[in-house]
Amino acid sequence: MNAFAPHHFTDKRLIAEFGFDAQEIAQATLDLAANEIGLKDWTPSAEDIMAFERVHELESLNEEMLKTDNFRNLLVSQAADMRVVLLLIAGCVVMMRRVKDTEAKAAQRRLAIEAAHIYAPLAHKLGLYKLKSELEDLSLKYLETEAYYMIKEALNATKKSRDAYIENFLAPIHTMLQEAGLRYHMKGRTKSIHSIWQKMKKQKCGFEKVYDLFAIRIILDSAPNKEVAECWKVFSLITNKYESNLKRLRDWVTVPKSNGYESLHVTVLGPENKWVEVQIRTERMDEVAERGLAAHWRYKGVKSSEGGVDSWLAGIRTALEEGRDPHVDDNEGLKENSIYVFTPKGDLFKLPVGSTVLDFAYLIHSKVGNRCVGGIVDGKNVSLRQVLASGQRVEVLVSNNQQPRLEWLNLVVSGHAKSKIRQSLREIKSRDSAMGKEVLERKLKNRKLEWDESILNQLIKKLNYKEAGDFFADILDNKIDLNATLDTYVELQKRDAGVGERAEVKSAEEFNFREVVEPISGASDDVLVIDRNLKGVEFQMARCCHPVYGDDVFGFVSVSGGIKIHRETCPNAHDMRTRFPYRIVKARWAGKGGSTYPITLHVVGQDDLGIVNNITSIIAKEEHIMLRNISIESNEGLFYGELTVMVDDTTQLNGLIKKIRTVRGVKAVSR
Structure with missing residues (x-):
């Protein structure tokens, strides 16, 4: 790896607090990345350097935020090149190894939190189990000091008896493997302090009650084409000797983990009725388990010049984005179909990629979403349709006059937001429908008409409405000429009662018109002259189009005998002329009458x-x-x-x- 300025990838803030030499930390990080992870021959791009800076800026947030799963996912999403993540893990290990005697206890605690909640889980996901265990143990040492030293001292006190037990347990296994002609070596590994501490908490017991303090690892020197068969052969030999607990069988030989991990785990009942975990793997599998994906690709025989780095990085991204085997905690899965944004107070929220300010508003609360009129993103005013990106700070702007609209469904991508918008639209429609129904009931009462559900259903169907709710809502919104609608209601009542539709409708000829243009033939050629002093004729300006003196107008004879004056361009004009041509009266304005x-x-x-x-x-x-x-x-x-x-x-x-x-x-x- 080519050297570059240490401030490009080291955490300047923590280095300063510990008083470390930045160049020394940088070089140690590069060396560890090369030797223990396998990251070599890489010069970060300008975008990578910016990613380091963004990550270290994010790490300055409050401690509780660092502990969340979403924060770890946000951190990884900042790195376009996954080698940035590997170098961050290496840097954390280097720092954790050097903070034992520091006086900067607050900085030590913060670094330990980062190690425990960010970098150890990432190392686990990548199969860097050795580094993962080291980070977990060191972080426990500084975060739960008493527990750490209690377990460490207990392990030291029981080391002799534990070693003797392991030797006794392995003796018959040695004999069986040698007789089977297998080449192998074995390790007796005490489980990490952190792992034991987790078992104590989970089992709610003291150190002495934790039964599986150590694991036996059998490592075979097998030819590539015999690896799986020989692992299962060893499994058969061991389970013939010791009783096994098949519920704890873990087969990652047949189907490896997404991070490349391969091993066969079985728990058996050893001497003194103690349960012992046995891990069976080959030399190749063991190195992959210790060093992760770097070893995995090296064993495939792919060199850098042949695209090995690209393949390795593809494997890393797959592990980080898609890896969810049933034995890895769900909170370790990370997918690129999510973004992570902050509230002004620093709370972190997860959203689908493509989410808008409106999506975020509904994630906060449905009431906030329903009243959203826009937002402030990183200090800039934006519309509610603004698409968000990871790391942004988002404030939602609301107005009490705002309410959801149908087109909002096209402005959101999250199922949660769509569901809440649809729910609100249904509630608005139900409310408007109820209020519109009340308006109609009052109008019927004013005209001394009875509410008839059957006639009303006929009316709704006649006006081409599929649902009564839409009809009532349009009444409330004044989208319907209510007087004309009531006239139709009366006609339907009469028809239902067997009375002729025209029986009670007066012809325009029956009115006492003033200044009538010479009639040609029939009522349709009479002209009503609109004047406030007109006697004998009751007329009103239609509320649906609000005619004004000077507008081209016509009259419409209502059932009650009055005349409604409509503009020629009234939105209801075509319907009235088509359905009730015999009730249309020509009309014009008289001289100016002083009306407003x-x-x-x-x-x-x-x-x-x-x-x-x-x-x-x-x-x-x-x-x-x-x-x-x-x-x-x-x-x-x-x-x-x-x-x-x-x-x-x-x-x-x-x-x-x-x-x-x-x-x-x-x-x-x-x-």
């Missing part, structure tokens, strides 16, 4: 400071126009306003619209 008309203008513009004030100032300066109501909502940098104004005629209205359109930042104005 309420008109709602819809304004869309940039959500800039002062823009609404500029619009209302224009209205205030108009002598004959009065602002009755205004409602404003803002979303994703835009504001949406509804302005209800009182105007005399279309000339005033068109002039006002033209002036509002000149306001800087206004994008659209419509009736």
Whole structure:
């Protein structure tokens, strides 16, 4: 490996706290990576150097955050090249070996936490079991000092009896293996202090009650084509001699772990009724177990020039991203389909890749998601559709006026967010439906009409609604001309009762019109002249389109005998002309009568400071126009306003619209 500046990959913060020489630590790290991991001939790229800096910056977070599974996954996600992870593990081992006598106890504790919760699990995932055990034992030494020394002293005190037991246990096995003509050697390995401590906690017992303090390792010198067969042969010999516990059988010879680990583990009942774990493997398997993927690829005979490094790195990434064998804790799995982001307080959350601010808002809480209008990511204002990346700090912006919309389902990727949005949309629809139903009930009561479920179902079907809820919700949103709808309701009632549909409908000829244009033939050629002094005819301006003096209009005869005045461009005009042509009356305006008309203008513009004030100032300066109501909502940098104004005629209205359109930042104005 080519040397490069130590500050590129060492943790400057911890080195300074311990008072170590940075160059010395850097060189020791490179040497360990080369000799104990097999990482050689690599010069980090600029991106790799940035990855080291990002990781060490993340390590400065609070201790509790470092202990989370998500944090370890976030740390690894910062490294595009997995050799960065290997060098980080090597660096942690080097530092842990040197902090025994330091006075910087706080820094020592922090380093031990990093070793225990970040780098030991990563080393385990990569099959670097020797380094993993060393990191676990050293971290226990500084985090649980009393427990560490208690176990260490107990192991020392029982060493002689333990060695004697191992010798007694192995004697018959030696004989059997020699008679079978196998080449081998054996090791009696006391389990690590950390492993024993974990067993004591899990079994809730003292040191003396832990029955499997050591493991026997039988290492065979086998030809490549005989490895599996000879491992199982040894298994057969041992289980013939000693009773086995097949529930504790672990076969990683037939199906190796994703990190390359191969071994056959069996637990047998030895002398004095003590359980003993026996590990059976070959020389090649043993080196892979000790040194991980580096040894795995070397045994495949692949040289660097033949792409061995790339294959090795591919193996590492596979182990880190996809490795989930049934005997490895689930929290050690890491997948690239996740990102990790922080809240402003430093809490860490896991999300699917492609998640947006809206996904994050729903992960925090459904109420936060429902009111989300945007966010602040790393100090910058963003929309709720902004895609997030690992390591970002995200703050959610909310508004009490916000509520979920159907299109939000296209702005999120997480199943959780989609589920919560659908749930909220159903609740909104149910609420709006209930409120719309109340509106209809009041209207029926006002017209002294009875609620008839059968007639109502006919009405809903006639208006092409598949669900009653949609019909009631549209009533609440004023998407339906309610008076015309009630007229249809009455007609259906009469039809249901056997009364002719036209029986009670007055012809336009029956009205006492003023200034009637000379009729040609039939009621359809009479013209209603709209004037507030008109006698004998009751008429109203339709609320669905709000006609104003000067608009092209027509009249629609209601069942009650009154006439509704609609604009020619009314959204309901086509339906009325198609279904009730005999109830259409031509109409025009008389001379100006001094009436004022309420008109709602819809304004869309940039959500800039002062823009609404500029619009209302224009209205205030108009002598004959009065602002009755205004409602404003803002979303994703835009504001949406509804302005209800009182105007005399279309000339005033068109002039006002033209002036509002000149306001800087206004994008659209419509009736």
